[in-house]
Amino acid sequence: MQKIPVIYSDIFLTDYRTVDCESPDRVTEIYYDIKGMADFIEPEPCTDSDLRLCHTERIIELVRKSDAYNAASLAVGGAIKAAEVALATPSFALVRPPGHHAGRDFNGGFCFFNNMAIAMKRLLRDGKIERVLIIDIDLHYGNGTEDIVRGDKGISFWNVDGATRDEFFRDLEGAVRIASGFDIVGCSAGFDTYIKDWGGLLNTGDFRRVGAMIASSNRRFFSILEGGYYIPDLGINVRAYMEGIQEVM
Numbered sequence: 219m220q221k222i223p224v225i226y227s228d229i230f231l232t233d234y235r236t237v238d239c240e241s242p243d244r245v246t247e248i249y250y251d252i253k254g255m256a257d258f259i260e261p262e263p264c265t266d267s268d269l270r271l272c273h274t275e276r277i278i279e280l281v282r283k284s285d286a287y288n289a290a291s292l293a294v295g296g297a298i299k300a301a302e303v304a305l306a307t308p309s310f311a312l313v314r315p316p317g318h319h320a321g322r323d324f325n326g327g328f329c330f331f332n333n334m335a336i337a338m339k340r341l342l343r344d345g346k347i348e349r350v351l352i353i354d355i356d357l358h359y360g361n362g363t364e365d366i367v368r369g370d371k372g373i374s375f376w377n378v379d380g381a382t383r384d385e386f387f388r389d390l391e392g393a394v395r396i397a398s399g400f401d402i403v404g405c406s407a408g409f410d411t412y413i414k415d416w417g418g419l420l421n422t423g424d425f426r427r428v429g430a431m432i433a434s435s436n437r438r439f440f441s442i443l444e445g446g447y448y449i450p451d452l453g454i455n456v457r458a459y460m461e462g463i464q465e466v467m
């Protein structure tokens with residue numbers, strides 16, 4: 219089996235903790251469960267001009283003063299790296315803090331900067347692609363991403379929704395059906411839809427199916443970790459998702 223490039227740094231274990239559930243242990247658990255199938259790549263922090271692609275000076279300065287800044291700017295750098303790697307091969311950004319609740323001039327929900335939106339805007343700005351699709355499979359609506367990409371003709375956003383497992387997959391199928399029409403697909407990969415997590419929807423095998431479905435929809439594809447708070451099974455769920463991707467690589 220081909221290994222998957224995984225962007226990771228120990229800096230993501232920084233204990234800036236906003237709330238107890240968004241613990242560094244999330245990343246540790248995932249790291250150990252996926253290390254056999256991963257080619258780890260060390261990210262570099264993003265620049266201020268990267269942050270300005272999506273955020274106001276107010277938000278940038280607010281985060282700069284917080285103890286999460288180093289991890290947050292490196293998470294953005296990791297997302298950018300994952301997007302660039304994905305031009306050649308599918309990749310995964312194992313980053314923390316998550317990003318999809320960070321909007322242009324607001325943040326919250328354990329998010330500081332919008333990793334996904336910045337990564338996509340960088341690819342677009344650098345002229346590497348023209349049309350991108352963001353699929354958000356986290357339990358929670360990607361309100362920050364929606365706020366930033368609204369009105370941007372180069373970026374389409376599909377937030378997968380569903381009160382049941384069947385509804386979730388039906389909605390995901392809709393996203394997958396249009397995905398081949400884009401230059402690249404990015405998945406905001408949250409695992410809090412898990413049956414034992416807050417969402418109570420998907421089992422471990424379902425994450426494998428989700429990974430395979432999205433990966434087979436477009437050969438340029440990357441994922442960025444968002445939520446997922448049931449730590450005992452978080453690693454095996456991410457591994458199942460990555461195995462789904464490997465199946466179709």
Ligand SMILES: [Zn+2]
Pocket residue numbers: 356357358408410444445446
């Ligand atoms: Zn979530």
